[in-house]
Amino acid sequence: MRKLITILGCCLALLALPSAASQDLYVVVNKQNPLKALTKQQLTDLFMGRSPYFPSGAAVLKLDAPGSSTLRQQFYHALVNMSLPEVNAYWARLMFSGRATPPMQVASENDMLQLISQNPNAIGYIPAGAMNEEVKVLFVISMAN
Amino acid sequence: MQITQLFRTHWLTGILLGNVCCIAPAMAATIDNVQFRGFGTLSSAYSDSDILGFRRDLTQRGKMQQWQLGTDSVLGLQADMQLSERLKATVQLVGKDRVDNGLGESVEWAYLSYEPDNHWRIRLGRVGSDLTMIGDVGNVGYAYDWVRPPVEFYGAIPFYHFDGVEVNYRSQVADGYLSTKVFFGKSDSHFVYSTSDSDFDLSPFWGAAVHFEKGGLTFKAAYLYTKLSHVGNARMGQLRDALSLYAAYPAVAETIEALKIDNATQYYTSGISYRLAQWTWLAEASLLDSQEHLLPKTMAAYTGVVRRFDHLSAFGLLGHIRTLSANYQVNPLVPEPLFSYSQAAFNSVDIRQSTASLGVRWDVASNTALKLQWDHSWVTEGKAMLWTVNDGTSTPDEQVNTVTLSVSFVF
Numbered sequence: 001m002r003k004l005i006t007i008l009g010c011c012l013a014l015l016a017l018p019s020a021a022s023q024d025l026y027v028v029v030n031k032q033n034p035l036k037a038l039t040k041q042q043l044t045d046l047f048m049g050r051s052p053y054f055p056s057g058a059a060v061l062k063l064d065a066p067g068s069s070t071l072r073q074q075f076y077h078a079l080v081n082m083s084l085p086e087v088n089a090y091w092a093r094l095m096f097s098g099r100a101t102p103p104m105q106v107a108s109e110n111d112m113l114q115l116i117s118q119n120p121n122a123i124g125y126i127p128a129g130a131m132n133e134e135v136k137v138l139f140v141i142s143m144a145n
Numbered sequence: 146m147q148i149t150q151l152f153r154t155h156w157l158t159g160i161l162l163g164n165v166c167c168i169a170p171a172m173a174a175t176i177d178n179v180q181f182r183g184f185g186t187l188s189s190a191y192s193d194s195d196i197l198g199f200r201r202d203l204t205q206r207g208k209m210q211q212w213q214l215g216t217d218s219v220l221g222l223q224a225d226m227q228l229s230e231r232l233k234a235t236v237q238l239v240g241k242d243r244v245d246n247g248l249g250e251s252v253e254w255a256y257l258s259y260e261p262d263n264h265w266r267i268r269l270g271r272v273g274s275d276l277t278m279i280g281d282v283g284n285v286g287y288a289y290d291w292v293r294p295p296v297e298f299y300g301a302i303p304f305y306h307f308d309g310v311e312v313n314y315r316s317q318v319a320d321g322y323l324s325t326k327v328f329f330g331k332s333d334s335h336f337v338y339s340t341s342d343s344d345f346d347l348s349p350f351w352g353a354a355v356h357f358e359k360g361g362l363t364f365k366a367a368y369l370y371t372k373l374s375h376v377g378n379a380r381m382g383q384l385r386d387a388l389s390l391y392a393a394y395p396a397v398a399e400t401i402e403a404l405k406i407d408n409a410t411q412y413y414t415s416g417i418s419y420r421l422a423q424w425t426w427l428a429e430a431s432l433l434d435s436q437e438h439l440l441p442k443t444m445a446a447y448t449g450v451v452r453r454f455d456h457l458s459a460f461g462l463l464g465h466i467r468t469l470s471a472n473y474q475v476n477p478l479v480p481e482p483l484f485s486y487s488q489a490a491f492n493s494v495d496i497r498q499s500t501a502s503l504g505v506r507w508d509v510a511s512n513t514a515l516k517l518q519w520d521h522s523w524v525t526e527g528k529a530m531l532w533t534v535n536d537g538t539s540t541p542d543e544q545v546n547t548v549t550l551s552v553s554f555v556f
Binding site: 041045050051052053055057059067068083084085086088089090092093095096097098099101 | 180182184221223225230235237254256258260262263268273275280281282284285287288289290315317320322324358453455456458508511512514555
């Protein structure tokens with residue numbers, strides 16, 4: 001019974017996520033990742049194709065929220081003040097000049113957390129309310145506008 | 146009719162399209178370590194002059210007062226293979242309306258890329274020659290707001306790649322991101338002039354470029370040193386052969402000498418873009434420094450303003466290009482008809498024009514953008530090299546309107 005309530009509680013929490021638009025965003029990596037923190041510049045360099053690796057030189061698997069999701073829109077608006085069409089055009093420029101590989105878009109926001117939990121190289125972003133114990137926060141994007 | 150013509154003569158486009166339809170559902174998926182991506186533009190342009198045929202750049206043949214699909218329509222496929230953690234291979238094939246459309250031309254690039262850390266990158270093979278703001282993504286309509294790279298600035302330099310090596314160093318400078326590179330190799334192209342076509346090699350092809358980004362500011366500058374060689378031009382060959390029969394005349398010998406392209410060409414370009422809130426202002430300027438009479442010293446520049454409204458952007462552009470050296474005047478002692486043919490050859494490389502453009506880009510879906518652009522061009526008498534003209538005619542001052550509707554997508 002307790003398990004059922006926990007599961008229901010988790011489901012409700014996950015369902016509630018998309019509408020919690022005023023929550024901060026957490027940039028997270030796997031708990032096993034040796035990185036302790038990221039500056040905004042380093043985060044921008046990673047997600048805008050300027051750094052192919054973590055600042056330490058380690059390989060990185062960059063994850064992006066689904067294409068037109070509010071989460072993705074909020075992330076790039078806060079990071080570089082660009083709309084999604086501009087971000088898409090920007091990445092097309094980098095991708096088709098072979099200069100950088102864009103972050104991999106996950107199928108759903110739940111997948112983001114799952115992939116990071118399973119992969120020590122992965123980095124992504126989630127709404128603050130979706131934190132779990134497998135990941136740790138490297139950077140907080142404040143949504144207070 | 147034009148679509149079938151495009152596919153019939155450009156079989157590669159047909160094959161690529163066929164493959165796209167078959168494997169589209171799995172397109173963005175990773176097959177082992179290979180990622181397939183692609184881009185395309187379907188565009189139709191109409192130009193209202195009956196003397197000047199509009200074209201996007203010197204590799205095309207323009208048409209007069211007809212809707213043209215071939216001007217900007219393109220389909221590209223790219224495969225990226227991660228061979229090891231630091232080593233990647235990339236191949237890009239592009240099908241479009243080129244005069245020469247063999248497989249060699251259709252491979253836009255094919256190179257190995259080695260990135261040992263966050264600072265260094267070395268690329269070897271057929272690499273994009275990214276010297277300008279639009280750089281090597283001119284074929285990717287989705288990547289920029291206009292329907293095509295501004296013709297005054299980009300039309301006379303349609304080289305997107307070279308075969309060689311490029312070394313790039315990235316660093317943080319003054320709180321901004323700085324990328325510097327040097328490159329060396331060779332390139333080639335095929336130009337269509339009003340009186341003839343011309344194949345040529347660009348060898349050597351070397352130079353350096355910098356790229357700086359900080360906040361809303363982007364700055365790029367580049368230098369290129371190259372030499373035209375193996376210039377294969379049937380008409381010019383005939384003219385030289387005819388002239389050489391009279392090489393004993395000093396005037397004719399002088400003309401034969403003036404028709405040669407021996408010396409190096411240097412190209413200097415810089416561009417700046419500044420974004421503040423929903424506005425972007427940008428400008429680019431370049432100088433082609435050449436001592437040859439058939440490749441005159443040329444200056445080109447354009448500026449633009451963009452206002453973004455989330456999924457819509459509206460823009461205005463103003464461009465200008467002109468040759469800076471006066472036309473070579475053939476010695477009047479050269480006998481006819483060689484005098485007229487020679488003078489026509491020197492006149493045909495002259496350019497002076499301006500274009501004002503207004504347009505909108507609408508991102509109708511993620512990864513698809515619709516664009517509408519109107520261009521108004523002022524072309525000076527006798528200086529219409531960027532256009533296709535009827536053979537032998539000398540053009541008057543002309544104003545031309547061009548309307549383009551296009552849809553660009555990536556997948």
